Amino acid sequence: MTDKPFIRLGTRRSPLAMAQAVETRRRLCEAHGWHEEAVELVTVIASGDKIQDRPLADIGGKALWTRELDIWLAEGRIDAAVHSMKDVETLRPREIAIGAILPRADKADVLLGALSISALPRGAKVGTSAPRRAAQLLHARPDLEVVGIRGNVATRMAKLGAGEADATFLAAAGLERLGETGVGIRLDPEEWLPAPAQAAIGIECRSDDEQAQGYLSAIDHRDSREEVMAERALLEALGGTCHSPIAVLTRREGSEFSMTAAIYSADGAVRVRETSNFAATDLDAARALGRKLLESAPAHVTALFGAAA
Numbered sequence: 001m002t003d004k005p006f007i008r009l010g011t012r013r014s015p016l017a018m019a020q021a022v023e024t025r026r027r028l029c030e031a032h033g034w035h036e037e038a039v040e041l042v043t044v045i046a047s048g049d050k051i052q053d054r055p056l057a058d059i060g061g062k063a064l065w066t067r068e069l070d071i072w073l074a075e076g077r078i079d080a081a082v083h084s085m086k087d088v089e090t091l092r093p094r095e096i097a098i099g100a101i102l103p104r105a106d107k108a109d110v111l112l113g114a115l116s117i118s119a120l121p122r123g124a125k126v127g128t129s130a131p132r133r134a135a136q137l138l139h140a141r142p143d144l145e146v147v148g149i150r151g152n153v154a155t156r157m158a159k160l161g162a163g164e165a166d167a168t169f170l171a172a173a174g175l176e177r178l179g180e181t182g183v184g185i186r187l188d189p190e191e192w193l194p195a196p197a198q199a200a201i202g203i204e205c206r207s208d209d210e211q212a213q214g215y216l217s218a219i220d221h222r223d224s225r226e227e228v229m230a231e232r233a234l235l236e237a238l239g240g241t242c243h244s245p246i247a248v249l250t251r252r253e254g255s256e257f258s259m260t261a262a263i264y265s266a267d268g269a270v271r272v273r274e275t276s277n278f279a280a281t282d283l284d285a286a287r288a289l290g291r292k293l294l295e296s297a298p299a300h301v302t303a304l305f306g307a308a309a
């Protein structure tokens with residue numbers, strides 16, 4: 001038994017965030033032979049969880065998920081913070097390092113409320129607040145109506161039941177981590193591209209905290225880290241934010257990546273899509289793919305990306 005935790009792990013309080021924190025604790029304990037009490041879970045209420053009724057982009061974007069945990073890390077109230085990497089801004093403070101990326105789960109999105117996108121009735125209402133899902137949907141089905149929907153898995157399923165929308169999307173990884181398997185229809189990620197870093201859990205710590213970095217390195221999954229870093233390099237080159245409709249699928253072939261990325265106009269009418277093959281550690285090649293997309297896109301699409309400024 002330990003009387004003092006070895007590491008204090010900060011997490012948001014949503015059921016998905018808690019599941020990810022518990023998975024992180026389990027992996028840490030397994031890797032180091034620790035008892036559960038060696039990892040203290042410290043819960044933080046993030047701004048993004050306090051405000052549920054407005055689209056994320058209107059209220060400050062991805063920083064809403066990281067700000068409180070960043071402050072607690074900086075103040076030394078926690079030693080590490082667990083995040084869905086999909087929700088972590090591309091540019092992070094120098095004081096914060098990604099200490100571990102856990103093995104990536106299923107990158108697919110799941111469709112709830114219909115058997116397929118083509119099976120949705122004409123003019124059906126689809127609930128999503130993600131620019132990527134909205135643009136990708138309207139690209140395939142311009143007749144559909146996109147309505148904003150937010151909230152955790154349970155809330156969204158309730159909103160669907162209440163008729164706020166005919167269908168909605170959820171990340172397969174989120175459903176899996178909540179034990180909600182067998183819900184909805186899995187969309188093939190080759191056809192319906194995921195978000196950058198979807199299905200990846202990352203654990204951040206202070207850049208100068210060698211002890212935390214040492215503990216976390218034992219649970220770092222190299223292949224998943226390489227994918228996440230490449231997708232974040234692509235985002236960085238695009239200047240992508242939560243306003244930017246961008247989708248990407250990275251496939252591994254040995255030590256090589258085949259990365260397919262697409263950017264869209266907000267209404268989905270324009271899609272620019274490219275595939276590039278490069279060494280898994282070649283972040284410059286991932287950035288080059290981002291620049292190539294911007295070069296091929298019309299001005300009203302590049303205007304959705306910060307790098308165009």
Ligand SMILES: NCc1[nH]cc(CCC(=O)O)c1CC(=O)O
Nearest residue numbers: 084086170171173174198199200
């Ligand atoms: N945007 C919220 C969010 N952030 C991470 C996940 C799911 C887990 C993941 O993709 O890692 C979700 C829910 C969703 O998109 O359905």
